[in-house]
Amino acid sequence: MTGVTVVTAHDTDGNPIGFTANSFSSVSLDPPLVSICLAKSSSNYDALANASGFAVNVLSESQKHVSNTFARPVEDRFAAVSWQSGPHGSPVFDEGSAWFDCSMFKTVEAGDHLILIGKVEAFENSTRPGLGYARGAYVTSAMEAEALNNNANLLLSVLIEHQGKVLLVDDGHGQLSLPETRVGKEGVSTVLQRLIASKGAEAEAGFIYSVYEDEARATQHISFLCQASSDTASCGTFVELSAGALMKISDPAIRIMLERFANESRMGNFGVFFGNQISGKVRPMTSGS
Numbered sequence: 001m002t003g004v005t006v007v008t009a010h011d012t013d014g015n016p017i018g019f020t021a022n023s024f025s026s027v028s029l030d031p032p033l034v035s036i037c038l039a040k041s042s043s044n045y046d047a048l049a050n051a052s053g054f055a056v057n058v059l060s061e062s063q064k065h066v067s068n069t070f071a072r073p074v075e076d077r078f079a080a081v082s083w084q085s086g087p088h089g090s091p092v093f094d095e096g097s098a099w100f101d102c103s104m105f106k107t108v109e110a111g112d113h114l115i116l117i118g119k120v121e122a123f124e125n126s127t128r129p130g131l132g133y134a135r136g137a138y139v140t141s142a143m144e145a146e147a148l149n150n151n152a153n154l155l156l157s158v159l160i161e162h163q164g165k166v167l168l169v170d171d172g173h174g175q176l177s178l179p180e181t182r183v184g185k186e187g188v189s190t191v192l193q194r195l196i197a198s199k200g201a202e203a204e205a206g207f208i209y210s211v212y213e214d215e216a217r218a219t220q221h222i223s224f225l226c227q228a229s230s231d232t233a234s235c236g237t238f239v240e241l242s243a244g245a246l247m248k249i250s251d252p253a254i255r256i257m258l259e260r261f262a263n264e265s266r267m268g269n270f271g272v273f274f275g276n277q278i279s280g281k282v283r284p285m286t287s288g289s
Helices: 045-049 064-070 141-149 188-198 243-247 252-267
Strands: 005-010 016-021 025-029 032-039 053-058 083-085 091-093 098-110 113-125 132-134 137-139 154-162 165-170 180-182 207-214 219-227 237-240 269-276 280-287
Touching: 005 032, 005 045, 005 064, 005 091, 016 064, 032 045, 032 053, 032 098, 045 113, 053 091, 053 113, 091 098, 154 188, 154 252, 180 188, 188 219, 207 252, 219 252, 243 252, 252 269
Parallel strands: 154 219, 207 269
Antiparallel strands: 005 016, 005 053, 025 032, 032 113, 053 098, 083 091, 098 113, 132 137, 154 165, 154 180, 165 237, 207 219, 269 280
16 A cells, blocks of 8 residues: 655646656665656656656645546646646645655656656655555545444454463453454554453553454444453453354353464464455465464
8 A cells, every 4th residue: 555645846837747756765765865766758857857846745645636626637637636837846735644845856767667756855644544546446544444433333352462462351251252342432552452451451552353243233433453462351351262252252252353463473473354254255464483
């Protein structure tokens, strides 16, 4: 996944020009340098190759339409965005995640592209989350997280592990379950931290291990895999995931998830599950020794 930017400058007649690019990269901190790659087939090639500077506008999640406009042969691209000239002179956008107004530091020939290296003369950033792009589609992580947070039926559980043992608690009916709670308006991060703390386990919030729709319980379920520094807790017990222990898990979906975790732990390869309480897909995430 990459971020999405629009690179802007002025042509020899002073008209604003720009194009969508995800080949933006930091080059140096001292002096502050950034780079973008310009295709030699670009209609903006001559103007940018000879420009005294350029700006990089990092788009926010609400600016997918801006990305689309500047990626197409639109007659007046700048009509789609509110902009002004930056301190160094190149067009910078409003409502973005950030912008960098640069002087031209150096250009480097690189195959069918020209690498433009700019020295950052001015910049501005905001709290707006950046727009992502992966495998031909936009990614709006913050919007998706907010949608999850606003779901009154979102259930969060923690798979707290230490050396093969997992923290299990009494489900109130004489069987076992993972620590879990519903997520309200506070959001996932706050509830996750509080759930871990309530069990007295020495563990840090980890990564998402499983996301699924549980039709039987009418909930959306998200489970985080967290590593503990010891196998002690004030609530619940760290248990080896033997066949006998797994049979005591009251929720079939949780039992399947823990069976998967036991198998993945033996192999050292972990993945993220997406689906429902019956079936889904596991996407590989990382490999261990």
